[in-house]
Amino acid sequence: GAVVSQHPSWVICKSGTSVKIECRSLDFQATTMFWYRQFPKQSLMLMATSNEGSKATYEQGVEKDKFLINHASLTLSTLTVTSAHPEDSSFYICSARDAPGYGYTFGSGTRLTVV
Amino acid sequence: GNSVTQMEGPVTLSEEAFLTINCTYTATGYPSLFWYVQYPGEGLQLLLKATKADDKGSNKGFEATYRKETTSFHLEKGSVQVSDSAVYFCALGGGSNYKLTFGKGTLLTVNP
Numbered sequence: 001g002a003v004v005s006q007h008p009s010w011v012i013c014k015s016g017t018s019v020k021i022e023c024r025s026l027d028f029q030a031t032t033m034f035w036y037r038q039f040p041k042q043s044l045m046l047m048a049t050s051n052e053g054s055k056a057t058y059e060q061g062v063e064k065d066k067f068l069i070n071h072a073s074l075t076l077s078t079l080t081v082t083s084a085h086p087e088d089s090s091f092y093i094c095s096a097r098d099a100p101g102y103g104y105t106f107g108s109g110t111r112l113t114v115v
Numbered sequence: 116g117n118s119v120t121q122m123e124g125p126v127t128l129s130e131e132a133f134l135t136i137n138c139t140y141t142a143t144g145y146p147s148l149f150w151y152v153q154y155p156g157e158g159l160q161l162l163l164k165a166t167k168a169d170d171k172g173s174n175k176g177f178e179a180t181y182r183k184e185t186t187s188f189h190l191e192k193g194s195v196q197v198s199d200s201a202v203y204f205c206a207l208g209g210g211s212n213y214k215l216t217f218g219k220g221t222l223l224t225v226n227p
Contacts, residue, residue: 006158032213043204043219044159093158097213104208104215106151106159 002028004096006107013084013114021079021110023094028105029074030096035067038091038109050077084114117142121205121218128195128225136190136221138179138205146209148172148181148188153202153220162190162203195225 003026013019023033032051036044048064050056050071058064066088068080077096081088094107122137140148147166151159163172168183177192188205205218 034214041222043217046214049214095159095215103164104149104161106161109156109158111156 002105010111028098032097033077034095119218125222134192149206151204
C-alpha cells in the first residue's frame with residue numbers, strides 16, 4: 001500500500017533556530033500534501049495544503065512566514081519552522097493524497113520540542 | 116461548511132466487549148468518510164473508509180456503514196482487544212480542495 005515517510009520522528013532545537021521536517025511519498029506520486037499540527041489530547045489542526053509546483057495554501061491563523069512549506073516534487077514536501085519558539089513545540093503530521101485514488105496516507109509524525 | 120461530530124471519550128471497556136463510537140457529519144455534496152486510528156506517539160493509520168451511501172467499510176473486525184439518511188458513520192467492533200487501545204478519529208473528505216475534516220477523536224482504553 002501507499003507509504004509516506006516523515007523525518008525526523010523527533011527533534012529538539014534551541015529557541016530562535018529553524019527546523020526542517022520532510023515528508024516523502026515512497027511508492028506513489030502525491031499531487032497534494034497536507035500539514036497538520038496536533039496538540040496533546042486534541043484533534044489535528046490543518047495548517048496548510050500544498051500542491052506540487054505551486055505555493056501552499058495556508059489555513060486562517062497560520063503564519064506562512066513562520067511555517068514555510070515547499071512542495072518541489074511529486075514525492076517530497078517540506079515544512080520549515082523558522083525562528084522556533086517554545087510555543088511551536090508540538091506534534092506535526094503530514095499527509096499525502098495520491099493522484100488516481102481518493103486516498104490519504106499519513107506520515108508517522110514529528111515531535112518538535114523547542115527549548 | 117463541512118463538520119464532523121464524534122462521540123467524546125474517553126471510552127473504557129473490558130476485553131471482548133462490544134464497541135460503538137458514534138460519528139455524524141454535515142457536508143454538502145457526496146463526501147467520502149473515514150475512520151483513522153492513532154497509537155501513542157504515532158501518525159494516523161487508515162482503519163476503514165466508505166465512498167458512497169450504504170457502503171460498509173471494514174477492517175480488522177471494525178465496521179462502519181455510510182448512512183446518508185442519518186448522516187452517520189458509526190464505528191463498531193464486536194469484541195475489542197487490549198491492542199485496540201488507541202485514539203480513533205472520524206473524518207470526512209470531499210470538495211474541490213480535497214481537505215479532510217476531522218472529528219475531535221475518541222480515546223479508547225481496553226482493559227484485560
